[in-house]
Amino acid sequence: MYRTASGEEIFVIDGHTHFWDGSPANQKNIHGKQFIECFYAYHANLSPPDEKWTLEQFEKYDARTMHDDLFVRGYDDMAILQSTYLTDFYNHGFNTVERNAALKSEYPERFILNGAFDPRDGNKGLEQLHADVEKYKLTGVKLYTAEWRGESKGYRLDDKESYTFLEAAEKLGIKNIHVHKGPTIIPLNKDSFHVGDIDDVATSFQGLNFIVEHCGLPRLDDFCWIATQETNVYGGLAVALPFIHTRPAYFAHVMAELLFWIGPDKILYGSDYGIWTPKWLIDRFMAFEIPEELSKETGAVLTLETKKKILGLNAARLYNIDIDAQKQRIGAAGGYDHLAAAHAAE
Amino acid sequence: MTAVTIADLEAEVWRALETITDPELDESVTDLKFVTGVDVDAGYRVHIGFRLPTYWCAANFSFLMADDMRTAVLQLPWVRSVEVTLGEHMYADKINTGLKEGRSFEETFGEEADGDLVEVRRTFLLKALQRRQAALLAHLIDQGFAPTMLVDLTYHELAALDLDQAGARLVARYLERRPVVAGANAGLAFVDVEGQPLQAETLAAYVRALRRVDVNAEFNSALCRGLLHVRFDTETPLTSRRAKPQDQTQRAPV
Numbered sequence: 001m002y003r004t005a006s007g008e009e010i011f012v013i014d015g016h017t018h019f020w021d022g023s024p025a026n027q028k029n030i031h032g033k034q035f036i037e038c039f040y041a042y043h044a045n046l047s048p049p050d051e052k053w054t055l056e057q058f059e060k061y062d063a064r065t066m067h068d069d070l071f072v073r074g075y076d077d078m079a080i081l082q083s084t085y086l087t088d089f090y091n092h093g094f095n096t097v098e099r100n101a102a103l104k105s106e107y108p109e110r111f112i113l114n115g116a117f118d119p120r121d122g123n124k125g126l127e128q129l130h131a132d133v134e135k136y137k138l139t140g141v142k143l144y145t146a147e148w149r150g151e152s153k154g155y156r157l158d159d160k161e162s163y164t165f166l167e168a169a170e171k172l173g174i175k176n177i178h179v180h181k182g183p184t185i186i187p188l189n190k191d192s193f194h195v196g197d198i199d200d201v202a203t204s205f206q207g208l209n210f211i212v213e214h215c216g217l218p219r220l221d222d223f224c225w226i227a228t229q230e231t232n233v234y235g236g237l238a239v240a241l242p243f244i245h246t247r248p249a250y251f252a253h254v255m256a257e258l259l260f261w262i263g264p265d266k267i268l269y270g271s272d273y274g275i276w277t278p279k280w281l282i283d284r285f286m287a288f289e290i291p292e293e294l295s296k297e298t299g300a301v302l303t304l305e306t307k308k309k310i311l312g313l314n315a316a317r318l319y320n321i322d323i324d325a326q327k328q329r330i331g332a333a334g335g336y337d338h339l340a341a342a343h344a345a346e
Numbered sequence: 347m348t349a350v351t352i353a354d355l356e357a358e359v360w361r362a363l364e365t366i367t368d369p370e371l372d373e374s375v376t377d378l379k380f381v382t383g384v385d386v387d388a389g390y391r392v393h394i395g396f397r398l399p400t401y402w403c404a405a406n407f408s409f410l411m412a413d414d415m416r417t418a419v420l421q422l423p424w425v426r427s428v429e430v431t432l433g434e435h436m437y438a439d440k441i442n443t444g445l446k447e448g449r450s451f452e453e454t455f456g457e458e459a460d461g462d463l464v465e466v467r468r469t470f471l472l473k474a475l476q477r478r479q480a481a482l483l484a485h486l487i488d489q490g491f492a493p494t495m496l497v498d499l500t501y502h503e504l505a506a507l508d509l510d511q512a513g514a515r516l517v518a519r520y521l522e523r524r525p526v527v528a529g530a531n532a533g534l535a536f537v538d539v540e541g542q543p544l545q546a547e548t549l550a551a552y553v554r555a556l557r558r559v560d561v562n563a564e565f566n567s568a569l570c571r572g573l574l575h576v577r578f579d580t581e582t583p584l585t586s587r588r589a590k591p592q593d594q595t596q597r598a599p600v
Contacts, residue, residue, distance in 0.1 A: 041400065221561075250564055253561045254561065
């Protein structure tokens, strides 16, 4: 919960978090080592100095640390756990639905659990999706189209097999498809960040929402174009948001573009924990305004209303969260005790 | 060649490498600190070390840059052979072998690439043209040039404009990419990526729209430099394997 200077409470849903194990013990090969080190480079490069972790802390953290970083030290009220397998890189997977489910079972009122599927898994994958939806009551999945699988270095959403899986997911009651646009999609000769496949499936699957994580960065212009065309395409701010610290002028441009093209109702906050932590991201976001000159030019203003939408209201709508009821649940589990203590101390 | 030392030859190689850009960032591979070392042996064989911000950087761009470096250095008349070695990359072995054997991107990657790099190279040359054009137009408008004059300006008139140092550099950078768009209006200084003339009344809006391309590029550039720094400590000047200190950013002209 974020509380403004005037005492107004803002309910925060973190759209993108991970409970991963990237430790050397779990690394299967050099790729596993390079993968977590690449994430660490993002963390070390874009975090303020006093928010930096050691590589060892970063490789694997425990449930308690994550809980406290998000909900006690940070302002998150709820967080969406995005599952990512990477079984070619990690012995027991990077961030599996089982691992995430175990975390959720400790703090059920705090987490929304999303699964994953990979169209290259064929019938076995469809059966697994069915079982996972039944077991974990999933309403969302995270797709990592750049995942390596044997000889394959990735897939596209507009592949025939992807259609089969999206049809199955929709039938099973999945509503939200989070897509990470990664850099290693085949064929290698093409512009591998291209978001064109999202356009295709968003048109074909009107009953699904497509949340494009990282707003298609670095192809913000392409992303804005398709998101404007499609009513069911959303932008996730993970990775864009930390630029608020290192490159505030750049972040202002991104926000101005997003607000101008896709509007305040289709942008979702995400910390990408453990790459970044909610405390500093939200402190800076709440203090942030789009510079006057840019506002004049684009008409984009980051009002308190807009910030509330981005931080929680939009995700609540996508995931059917009744905010008042959820606050009750979190409060009943002692989730706001630290706030009461802090207010009493003031 | 008694007067020419190995260090002179290496400096020549560095100058040739300065002209090679990262297609996406539109910045020199030496400014970006992607080149880790240049080595010329007694047989006039050149060895170039090359690194990237992450293990996962796109294979196509990695190959393009390495191939461009090899081609540029091969133009130097004394060079017998060029070996470019990419380090710590997911496709390092494949790319290094492909380059060593003088194979094309398609030959190197086989089925993983379903065509050559012509299309993606052109896409990014066009983006580079747009960025350079936006920067130049913004500068000229700022300097008081009227939109009506700018849209009619010919290629040669632009080249002959008397500008300050910053302006001259923007013109040089722009003219370097101007030929990417050929066509009927090739004589005009400024056209859009379709080769159409610009309109005076909408010029300001046109420049603003191009800035979106620039916003992407700025994100990329900042990220790439930052990631490279975390990975390799780019603050410490590189030392050539021949023990002559070689600071890529502050080399005196030879």
